[in-house]
Amino acid sequence: MSLSDATRALAGRVAVVTGAGRGLGRAYALALAAAGAHVVVNDVGCDVSGSGRDAAPAAGVVAEIAAAGGIALANTDPVGTIASADALVRATLDAFGRVDVLVNNAGISVSHPLPDFPADDWERVLRVNLSGTFACARAAFAAMRAGGGGGRIVNVTSGAGLDAAYPGTAAYAAAKGGVASLTRVIAAEGAPYGITCNAVAPLARTRMSAAFLAGDDADLDPDAVAPLVVFLASDAAGAVSGEVFRCRRGRIALERRGSAAGVAPAGARWTVDEIARRLAEILATRDA
8 A cells, every 4th residue: 555545545544643742652643644534632731650741742843744734633631530531532523523533642651660650550551451441442432433434443452451461560461462452342342333453563762662672773663564554544455344453563464363172181181180181281382
């Protein structure tokens, strides 16, 4: 899909991007605007842990879009509750009359060892990363369904919630794993209405990944991920739904799902002793 194709596909469409003031969200918002979409740039302007408020990041991205000849609206509603997500979508409808695309990018992260993980930090990370994705998808889905023209929902997950285990990231990993599962449910429910839902698991250099990528000299510009999001937001991706795309180091791949056929017991049922005896055979199905 060329840029000209994407522009024709997204011209006049309305896209909401959460967490769009910096990093990956900013890249998505700019790319969608360059492809012709009117963009609602949502960002509360917090730090990576969710603390603080600053309207400047969202306003700055809107200014960039406007300077390039695009149309955008800044929005600082926090994500994480039904009420705030409804307010975000209502503001979008008031400004543009429709919602065609939602990119659920907003996220925060804190790190603590499991025995010392504060309950309020756990709840805060899940509220933004998982409940926020759910709440915004819920509100946008309703608007898309009412509009009758279908829609595109793109959720942002992470390798931390799919296959990589990093000590200290219990809340972030749990939330991002939940986003991947939620994506497939939204896709199933959206099918009758022409609403697709996919997820991307990007690897890029951002505020949140800075410490993790310290010493990695690879080109991990967030702009390199944006074409995938623009594609998934376009009509060309109408037959693609319920998928999780990995995008890292210049490569795109679908996240593998499903399981192997499995190992059958020798008798009618497994026994503890047989499981122990055949454990290596069972574990080998992981690579099947």
